[in-house]
Amino acid sequence: MIIPIVLILGSLGSTLAGTTIEFQAINCRKHSAVLTDFGGVGDGKTSNTKAFKTAISKLSRYASDGGAQLIVPPGKWLTGSFNLTSHFTLFLHKDAVLLASQDEAEWPAFPPLPSYGVGRDEPAGRFSSLIYGTNLTDVVVTGNNGTIDGQGQAWWDKFHQKKLKLTRPYLIEFLYSDQVQISNLTLINSPSWNVHPTYSSNVLIQWLTVLAPVDSPNTDGINPDSCSNVRIEDCFVVSGDDCIAVKSGWDQYGIKFGMPTQHLVIRRLTCISPDSATIALGSEMSGGIRDVRAEDIIAINTQSGVRIKTAVGRGAYVKDIFVRRMTLKTMKYVFWMTGSYGSHPDPGYDPKALPEIKGINYRDIVADNVTYSARLEGLKNDPFTGICISNVKISLTEKPKDLQWNCTDIQGVSSEVTPQPCAPLPEKSIECPFPEDRLPIDNVKLKTCSART
Structure with a gap:
């Protein structure tokens, strides 16, 4: 039986029995409830989609009265897709596991994102993400390392067998939202991308562990997409695709939508991805990518460090990148830039829409057991310019490639780099720049909040 909402809401200290847990969040909430108060059953078999939707609908009425939080207690909570609301926190107990339903009926169908024009797996559209929200303000998804399990194997099989009718769902996605926090969670086995903030601003992503088999398709870790003022830090990602992929729309659709990803800081990331990049910029970058700051990055058994991916038809720019x-x-590669990535949504792209790649700065890098130092491929008649690489020491594998620096259609400089770079990166006595100012998202201070479970 569902307890009337007036009985379960109120101050945490007076209405909920159990253990008090403290956690950090952009805002604390005046009201709180537990999923079981709305009929939730944590047996790993019973669908909780209705319980989540009912809870969030009822709690949404407190948005203007100090906000509300929904606690997911210990248990295995099977659920399909559900939407969050503004001035709201979803908190997962450390012994709580959200299990993503494998029933396609539990995943609403959405049209393609306007900056992409078509679905990425299938052109008709896409499934809703597991935890979703649009046009929200002040929304938090956090826990004390609770788990979200996408149960992705069935989706990966459908992808490989070409049995999908729509693009696979993501685990967490917010569109057109402001003041978003995603933190202190373990995300495993996503059907596709894990975390996808899109058309959003003031986004804080911290202390995530993201795990997927290294051969799973498109299980990117964190993909900020046409977002501004974003901070990603203290995350550990093992993935079948890029650990972080920075995006902003696809070809003519992204150019028309025209919303860049900008003012992004990435700190203290650890990545394992044998077939993909630690941080990828693109390939869908047709709204532009600028002012990206990455520092204190560790990659182990990963295909490349920071990779720029673009192509004829993308247009826009990747510029003012600092690592x-x-x-x-x-x-496999320390430095990799690709101007011929290919992949287009449809044949309608403009072959005259050439991307501008400039102001790419790397410094203070140590790399061991490397096959290729660099593969830097600009575009004919559209060179990548303003590349700066300084203070880099690369130790090669026992069987390195003979051509360590493969450079075409690029321009830049280098300083104190071993092995010696290619001729388009002549030696200069310089230190590549890194901004000293702070982004606005760096000034966001977390508050100590509490939950009782």
Whole structure:
């Protein structure tokens, strides 16, 4: 039986029995409830989609009265997709596991994102993400390392067998939202991308553990997409695709939508991804990517460090990119830029829409057991310019490639780099820049909040 809402809401200290847990959040909430108060059953078999939707609908009425939080207690909570609301916190207990339903009926169908034009797996559209929200303000998804299990194997099988009718769902996605926090969670086995903030601003992503088999398709860790003022820090990602992929729309659709990803800081990321990048910029970057700051990055057994991916038809730009203090172990490439990535949504792209790649700065990098130092491929008649690489020491594998620096259609400089870079990166006595100012998202201070479970 569902307890009337007036009986379960109120101050945490007076209405909920159990253990008090403290956690950090952008805002604390005046009201609180537990999923079981709305008929939730944590047996791993019973669908809780209705319980989540009912709870969030009822709690949404407190948005203007100090907000509300929904506590997911210990248990295994099977659920399909559900939407969050503004001035709201979803908190997962450390012994709580959200199990994503494998029943397609539990995943509403959505049209393609306007900056993409078509679905990425299938052109018709896409399934809703597991935890979803649009046009929200002040929303938090957190826990004390609770788990969200996407149960992705069935989705991966459908992808490989070409049995999908829509693009696979993501685990967490917010669109057109402001003041978003996603933190202190373990995300495993996503059907596709894990975390996808889109068309949003003031986004804080911290202390996530993201795990997927290294051969799973498109299980990117964190993909900020046409977002501004974003902070990603203290995350550990093992993935079948890029650990972080920075995006802003696809070809003519992204150009028309015209919303860049900008003012992004990435700190203290550890990545394992044998077939993909530690941080990818693109390939869908047709709204532009600028002012990205990455520092204190560790990659182990990963294909490349920071990779720029673009192509004819993308248009826009990747510029003002700053990277420092990377430690790389067992890498195929340290530096990789690709101007011929290919992949287009449809044949309608403009072959005259050439991307502008400039102001790319790397410094203070140590890399061991490397096969290729660099593969830097600009576009004919559209060179990548303003590349700066300084204070880099690369130790090669026992069987390195003879051509360590493969460079075409690029321009820049280098300083104190071993092995010696290619001729388009002549030696200069410089230190590549890194901004000293703070982004506005760096000034966001978390509050100590509490929950009783």
